[in-house]
């Protein structure tokens with residue numbers, strides 16, 4: 001089970017792993033906390049954007065071979081200008097949800113699916129969106145309640161990401177990479193490096209499904225990513241990274257279900 005904050009987060013972080021596990025015959029379930037109705041787009045934020053983004057999520061899930069999509073139905077907390085928690089967030093925002101209550105609801109899906117594995121986010125919530133930090137809290141607690149054996153925190157190895165973005169900036173000088181310099185995780189805390197190059201086509205299809213997030217403004221991350229030439233794309237997006245807290249630091253695991261060495 002792959003737990004994400006908003007539609008399109010799965011495309012950037014875990015799409016290759018999802019396609020790989022589905023191809024191996026696993027039942028892959030995608031859960032989002034919100035429909036992303038306060039995301040950046042050319043249309044006004046609101047209910048219609050949420051419906052559009054959920055339709056995009058279903059298309060992405062189909063491209064990746066997911067068996068089921070679940071939306072926990074919280075309101076997208078949005079992002080304050082310059083980052084952080086927005087003051088004008090709506091009632092029912094995911095960031096305001098009681099962790100125990102939200103975790104109980106996610107745990108019910110984990111139990112129903114008899115899930116062997118749950119992915120959440122690193123404690124920083126990747127680039128720091130409040131809903132992503134909340135995914136870390138809620139996901140970790142849900143796995144405790146449901147007794148889920150394996151919890152992987154989806155992240156990005158900051159080191160090659162920065163190298164790739166600096167390269168991309170040569171072609172797209174407007175790309176602002178400062179936000180990425182403190183985001184995600186440094187390579188030395190990452191326990192899993194999952195090779196997903198064989199699933200680059202599915203991952204690209206997943207990204208392309210999120211059209212509302214990839215068109216218009218040139219500076220949107222997804223839009224920039226989709227403009228990257230294919231050979232470079234395979235290089236940057238050929239690996240997905242996870243941190244498993246109960247695996248010894250320095251583990252170099254290759255598959256989500258690989259048993260970690262004794263610490």
Ligand SMILES: [Zn+2]
Nearest residue numbers: 005006009129
């Ligand atoms: Zn998100």
